[in-house]
Amino acid sequence: MIEIDRLTKRYGATLVVEDVSFNVEEGTLTVVVGTSGAGKSTLLRMINRLVEPSAGRVLIDGEDTRTIPEDELRHRIGYVIQGYGLFPHRNVADNIATVPRLLRWDRKRIAQRVEELLDLFQLDPAEFAHKFPHELSGGQQQRVGVARALAARPALLLMDEPFGALDAVIRSKAQDDLIAIQRRLGATIVLVTHDMNEAFHLGDRIAVMDQARLLQYATPAELLMRPADDFVERLVGTVERPFRLLSLTPVREALEAGHAEGEPIAASESLHDALSRLLWTGRKALPVADSSGAIIGRVSVDKILQHGRPLP
Amino acid sequence: MVPPRPALSFDHLGFVIAVLIGIALFAAPFATYRATRIASGEARLVIEALPFSMAAALALVALGVALGAVLARDPLGRLGSAVIGLAVLLPSLGLSAGYLTPADNNFARVSPSLGFWLLSLSFSLLAVDALARMRLGPFGRLAALAVGASALALLLLSGIWDDLSILKEYDTRADSFWREARQHLLLAFGSLAAACLFGIPLGVASHRLRTLRTAVMQSLSIVQTVPSIALFGLLMAPLGAVAASVPLAAALGIRGIGAAPAFFALFLYALLPIVANTVAGLNQVPAAVVDAARGMGMSARQRLLGVEMPLALPVILAGIRIVLVQNLGLATVAALIGGGGFGAFVFQGIGQTAIDLVLLGALPTVALSFGASVVLDALVDLSKGTTPA
Numbered sequence: 118m119i120e121i122d123r124l125t126k127r128y129g130a131t132l133v134v135e136d137v138s139f140n141v142e143e144g145t146l147t148v149v150v151g152t153s154g155a156g157k158s159t160l161l162r163m164i165n166r167l168v169e170p171s172a173g174r175v176l177i178d179g180e181d182t183r184t185i186p187e188d189e190l191r192h193r194i195g196y197v198i199q200g201y202g203l204f205p206h207r208n209v210a211d212n213i214a215t216v217p218r219l220l221r222w223d224r225k226r227i228a229q230r231v232e233e234l235l236d237l238f239q240l241d242p243a244e245f246a247h248k249f250p251h252e253l254s255g256g257q258q259q260r261v262g263v264a265r266a267l268a269a270r271p272a273l274l275l276m277d278e279p280f281g282a283l284d285a286v287i288r289s290k291a292q293d294d295l296i297a298i299q300r301r302l303g304a305t306i307v308l309v310t311h312d313m314n315e316a317f318h319l320g321d322r323i324a325v326m327d328q329a330r331l332l333q334y335a336t337p338a339e340l341l342m343r344p345a346d347d348f349v350e351r352l353v354g355t356v357e358r359p360f361r362l363l364s365l366t367p368v369r370e371a372l373e374a375g376h377a378e379g380e381p382i383a384a385s386e387s388l389h390d391a392l393s394r395l396l397w398t399g400r401k402a403l404p405v406a407d408s409s410g411a412i413i414g415r416v417s418v419d420k421i422l423q424h425g426r427p428l429p
Numbered sequence: 430m431v432p433p434r435p436a437l438s439f440d441h442l443g444f445v446i447a448v449l450i451g452i453a454l455f456a457a458p459f460a461t462y463r464a465t466r467i468a469s470g471e472a473r474l475v476i477e478a479l480p481f482s483m484a485a486a487l488a489l490v491a492l493g494v495a496l497g498a499v500l501a502r503d504p505l506g507r508l509g510s511a512v513i514g515l516a517v518l519l520p521s522l523g524l525s526a527g528y529l530t531p532a533d534n535n536f537a538r539v540s541p542s543l544g545f546w547l548l549s550l551s552f553s554l555l556a557v558d559a560l561a562r563m564r565l566g567p568f569g570r571l572a573a574l575a576v577g578a579s580a581l582a583l584l585l586l587s588g589i590w591d592d593l594s595i596l597k598e599y600d601t602r603a604d605s606f607w608r609e610a611r612q613h614l615l616l617a618f619g620s621l622a623a624a625c626l627f628g629i630p631l632g633v634a635s636h637r638l639r640t641l642r643t644a645v646m647q648s649l650s651i652v653q654t655v656p657s658i659a660l661f662g663l664l665m666a667p668l669g670a671v672a673a674s675v676p677l678a679a680a681l682g683i684r685g686i687g688a689a690p691a692f693f694a695l696f697l698y699a700l701l702p703i704v705a706n707t708v709a710g711l712n713q714v715p716a717a718v719v720d721a722a723r724g725m726g727m728s729a730r731q732r733l734l735g736v737e738m739p740l741a742l743p744v745i746l747a748g749i750r751i752v753l754v755q756n757l758g759l760a761t762v763a764a765l766i767g768g769g770g771f772g773a774f775v776f777q778g779i780g781q782t783a784i785d786l787v788l789l790g791a792l793p794t795v796a797l798s799f800g801a802s803v804v805l806d807a808l809v810d811l812s813k814g815t816t817p818a
């Protein structure tokens with residue numbers, strides 16, 4: 118568990134991060150979201166001590182980060198930034214091997230790990246290991262950046278606007294890939310973004326920051342139903358709210374008995390997707406299938422609409 | 430579809446080259462004959478400077494090159510014709526010297542004149558232009574340089590040029606020529622090495638500390654504006670004083686005149702480009718790369734040696750290139766304060782109005798500068814290696 122305890126950062130008289138506390142559970146993805154200049158990057162950089170806190174502390178599994186030598190701490194924490202900062206003079210394999218080399222792993226172990234990560238990120242080792250960063254597309258560079266950060270199996274992965282340099286189509290694919298990899302590795306991730314859609318798409322929990330302060334730290338659904346104040350409510354987007362709620366709710370929550378015509382939708386898909394299909398096809402209901410493909414009931418427009426507003 | 434290019438077409442540079450060749454062949458003296466090394470010269474046209482058959486052959490080849498320069502497109506063909514031109518021109522200068530010098534006369538001197546220089550300029554221009562159009566990689570350019578240098582060495586060793594005045598000057602001073610050559614290289618490369626040893630760390634420190642950077646850059650810029658003679662002069666007094674008061678310094682050869690002030694002046698001139706390019710090279714390393722390196726737990730030393738310096742290297746090498754070419758030229762001036770080097774021949778020659786002696790100092794300097802710039806350009810390209818241009 119990562120405990121962020123009353124972290125504060127001051128530059129001269131200006132408070133950039135003010136008394137922020139929250140805990141990140143092992144194996145979860147926490148998104149820090151807020152407008153530009155809110156202090157998100159500074160907060161993130163205090164976790165791996167690229168910025169020294171003015172006050173407060175960070176505990177990783179109960180261990181105060183100040184008791185760990187800086188470089189050693191950073192070997193244990195993955196770090197991905199917007200633009201990735203890949204080393205232009207080193208090929209993909211050498212980039213990924215950066216931290217294992219700093220840790221003096223033996224060559225064979227490094228080579229194995231690099232290959233494993235390239236496979237995980239769907240980059241054919243034979244094709245990509247010896248390419249240089251400028252020979253890669255934006256999406257490929259992004260994947261190498263994340264692979265490099267994960268190379269030494271860090272306890273925690275910090276990501277600062279990791280999708281900021283990607284165009285919309287590649288970005289949503291990269292987000293899905295990140296979720297898949299996070300689930301598969303059980304990684305603990307703190308990700309910074311200014312994009313509320315991204316926050317809702319990725320976050321198990323969301324920390325909303327504004328003007329150096331943490332306004333609310335909650336699950337996406339709580340954020341929608343019970344925003345802490347007007348600012349959070351506006352940030353969450355009043356117009357978008359029902360649709361966000363539907364995106365967060367799986368079809369199985371609105372499952373009802375009965376028959377419907379048309380192509381079935383998976384129970385794990387979101388109500389947002391189900392509604393979208395219903396609107397487009399002009400039907401009133403869709404059959405619902407479980408993971409094996411068997412029809413287990415149906416989902417209807419009326420039932421979906423009930424989920425698009427806060428429970429009484 | 431791209432229309433097929435005609436094999437022959439009109440070329441503007443080629444036209445200029447052809448005009449130069451025409452002037453060189455028919456309107457300019459090919460060689461100068463002097464009864465003694467300081468007597469006034471008598472001009473000899475191509476037709477007078479060579480036996481008739483040789484003169485005719487040279488003229489035909491030169492006209493052929495001119496025609497090729499104007500009409501041929503293919504760079505390989507243009508390079509080929511330039512090389513053939515040079516292969517005929519360069520030995521014929523030696524033959525002309527033998528032809529013009531009366532038998533058993535050790536006082537007469539034959540030296541190349543405007544026509545020869547124009548012809549060699551035109552052919553070289555054509556060759557260099559063809560090489561540039563071939564867009565050779567760094568290794569290709571190094572190979573071309575090696576071929577050129579070997580050809581030159583072969584001409585010198587073959588003895589075909591031995592009757593030329595400049596080689597007669599060399600002949601009477603072979604020992605001092607190589608001594609001054611060594612001195613010249615020592616001054617140029619030694620001061621460069623010293624400037625690197627001192628300037629690169631200073632550049633790294635200036636990159637880190639903004640206040641230091643301003644102070645260093647300003648003082649080095651002031652040094653750079655002092656004319657070389659004046660700087661040599663300025664250094665004579667303090668170094669003379671050091672030599673007079675510190676016996677060890679004197680024993681090490683540090684004196685008010687001689688190599689020490691020259692070396693020190695070259696060192697000072699070299700510092701600005703080295704420091705400035707080190708700072709510029711480090712500044713252009715992307716901030717995200719440095720941030721990522723820090724975030725992954727690379728220590729300051731690991732970052733500097735593993736990331737920042739390799740990425741700054743092309744810019745630092747470009748600074749070294751500037752300094753080396755500059756030093757090879759400036760080292761000539763060192764002779765004025767007794768520092769030796771090829772400048773010794775230049776200034777002796779000026780004193781005696783012996784133009785051949787001036788050339789004996791000047792031509793090796795030019796050749797060295799040219800060779801150094803080709804080699805370092807290639808190194809700059811190689812150091813960029815895998816990073817995008």
Ligand SMILES: Nc1ncnc2c1ncn2[C@@H]1O[C@H](COP(=O)(O)OP(=O)(O)O)[C@@H](O)[C@H]1O
Pocket residue numbers: 128133151152153154155156157158159160
């Ligand atoms: N080193 C610094 N010195 C002074 N001010 C800083 C420094 N770093 C960040 N700031 C200021 O702190 C505020 C928050 O910055 P940052 O954490 O980068 O915000 P965000 O990532 O949310 O956009 C900004 O107003 C920024 O100008």
Ligand SMILES: [Mg+2]
Pocket residue numbers: 157158159277
């Ligand atoms: Mg930021």
